[in-house]
Amino acid sequence: MGAARHGARRLIAAIDTPSLDEARRLAGAVGPHCGLVKLGLEAFCANGPALLDAAAGHDVFLDLKLHDIPNTVAGAVRALLPLRPAMLTVHAAGGSAMIAAAREAAEAAGAARPVLLAVTVLTSLSAGALAETGVAGGPRQQVLRLAKLALAAGADGLVCSANEISVLRDAFGADPVLVVPGIRPAGADHGDQARVATPEAAIAAGASYIVVGRPITTAANPAAAAASIAASIG
Numbered sequence: 745m746g747a748a749r750h751g752a753r754r755l756i757a758a759i760d761t762p763s764l765d766e767a768r769r770l771a772g773a774v775g776p777h778c779g780l781v782k783l784g785l786e787a788f789c790a791n792g793p794a795l796l797d798a799a800a801g802h803d804v805f806l807d808l809k810l811h812d813i814p815n816t817v818a819g820a821v822r823a824l825l826p827l828r829p830a831m832l833t834v835h836a837a838g839g840s841a842m843i844a845a846a847r848e849a850a851e852a853a854g855a856a857r858p859v860l861l862a863v864t865v866l867t868s869l870s871a872g873a874l875a876e877t878g879v880a881g882g883p884r885q886q887v888l889r890l891a892k893l894a895l896a897a898g899a900d901g902l903v904c905s906a907n908e909i910s911v912l913r914d915a916f917g918a919d920p921v922l923v924v925p926g927i928r929p930a931g932a933d934h935g936d937q938a939r940v941a942t943p944e945a946a947i948a949a950g951a952s953y954i955v956v957g958r959p960i961t962t963a964a965n966p967a968a969a970a971a972s973i974a975a976s977i978g
């Protein structure tokens with residue numbers, strides 16, 4: 745296997761668009777250069793379950809960041825299982841009982857169970873923005889707190905920024921899947937992302953996967969942009 749192919753396995757391309765045709769076009773273009781295609785709130789709210797057809801033939805990370813009472817989240821997970829997502833997200837801030845309910849519901853898929861990821865502190869939140877929500881101590885401390893809770897409740901892995909990878913690897917070792925958005929190639933616009941790192945830095949720090957959206961999807965040639973990022977982490 746070539747270096748770019750190895751890097752491609754660890755690249756998740758985020759497709760955020762309300763258009764089913766655009767989602768299909770992007771999934772077709774970037775799919776060969778990444779391990780998973782991530783479909784999120786915007787595309788799912790616009791299209792519902794039909795969205796998954798746009799990514800047919802690719803492993804799908806369905807990033808809906810479920811956050812509600814345990815009974816409701818469990819029901820949502822059960823409703824999503826027929827779509828056969830490879831990965832699914834819940835918010836760690838929903839608490840232990842909610843995460844445990846999501847995990848129990850996901851078990852119904854047996855061997856085809858999606859990897860259950862708990863979102864810790866959104867990568868768009870700076871220390872100041874997090875403090876505004878009433879959380880003192882900064883993102884690293886809060887990510888570690890939520891990570892402990894989420895892994896103990898049955899999450900397979902975590903969504904965090906590159907800044908927290910080392911503290912999570914020190915605390916939990918190599919096992920948890922660490923999925924890292926807030927990724928920007930050197931010189932790229934950060935947009936609304938606050939806690940960012942380059943693809944190479946995130947992988948070197950111990951990310952299992954990196955998530956890259958706009959730097960790929962707004963490129964003149966999304967396939968070439970994805971291939972270049974995959975090669976950079978190969």
Ligand SMILES: O=c1ccn([C@@H]2O[C@H](COP(=O)(O)O)[C@@H](O)[C@H]2O)c(=O)[nH]1
Binds near residue numbers: 784865867868926957
């Ligand atoms: O903390 C989080 C959790 C999820 N995301 C999602 O990742 C992508 C990032 O897109 P970019 O265009 O590369 O900024 C997007 O779909 C988010 O919903 C995140 O950014 N941070």
